[in-house]
Amino acid sequence: MALDNGSLRSEIQMRFDAALAASNETGVVAADDTRYVWANEAKAQCGIALGYLKSGTKDPVSVGKCARAYDLMQDTTRRSPITPWSAGKVVDVSCDDPxxxxxxxxxxxxxxxxxxxxxxxxxxxxxxxxxxxxxxxxxxxxxxxxxxxxxxxxxxxxxxxxxxxxxxxxxxxxxxxxxxxxxxxxxxxxxxxxxxxxxxxxxxxxxxx
Missing domain, CATH: 3.30.1330.60 (OmpA-like domain)
Incomplete structure (x- = not known):
């Protein structure tokens, strides 16, 4: 938000373009993770932010949501927090654990x-x-x-x-x-x-x- 309108618009446009590309990428659409969801969220929020910027207005809500969704779209650590069906020995657990x-x-x-x-x-x-x-x-x-x-x-x-x-x-x-x-x-x-x-x-x- 500290950037001037031109620089902010460039940053938001970059995020919008990346989200648009990801939302149309076959690997992302078919992937069993969160990238597709956040790509669509980033596309929507960055688009709203760009709309405001065209009229010379910085909208902190849409800018913030655009930045957050873009970061989550790229955050590989969130994609596979566990390995649901890795083959191999079942880990021994307590009789009381599910x-x-x-x-x-x-x-x-x-x-x-x-x-x-x-x-x-x-x-x-x-x-x-x-x-x-x-x-x-x-x-x-x-x-x-x-x-x-x-x-x-x-x-x-x-x-x-x-x-x-x-x-x-x-x-x-x-x-x-x-x-x-x-x-x-x-x-x-x-x-x-x-x-x-x-x-x-x-x-x-x-x-x-």
């Missing part, structure tokens, strides 16, 4: 060899721990990220929970599993509304005694 299975965007079941392998590893781990942890039953709680409507996300999260419940009932016969949905109401990773966040698309398995 066991997590992550899901692709807008899907009620894992897809691809790596995701399916990771899911099966978690189910096998839960089956192995059922005896030592003295679990008599399970709560299977589905979650969604904030990229859909609340009503849709409740439905999607329930479908995810139902999918995992079916796997559990096969892997741990004789134990009951209750399928529940929290929709988008309990994100692991706080985000803006509308953001596709892999860490929030999950099912939590909680063993009960």
């Amino acid at each position: 066991k997590l299975i992550f899901f692709p965007w807008n899907k009620a079941a894992p897809e691809g060899e790596e995701q399916i392998k990771a899911t099966n590893e978690v189910i096998s781990y839960v089956a192995q721990k059922a005896g030592p942890c003295q679990w008599n039953s399970f709560e299977v709680i589905g979650h969604a990220d904030l990229s859909g409507t609340p009503a849709y996300n409740v439905k999607l999260a329930k479908e995810r929970a139902d999918y995992v419940t079916g796997l559990l009932e096969t892997a741990v016969p004789g134990k009951t599993a209750t399928s529940l949905s929290r929709g988008e109401s309990e994100p692991r990773i706080p985000t803006e509304d509308g953001v596709r966040e892999p860490g929030n698309r999950r099912v939590e398995i909680r063993g009960t005694r």
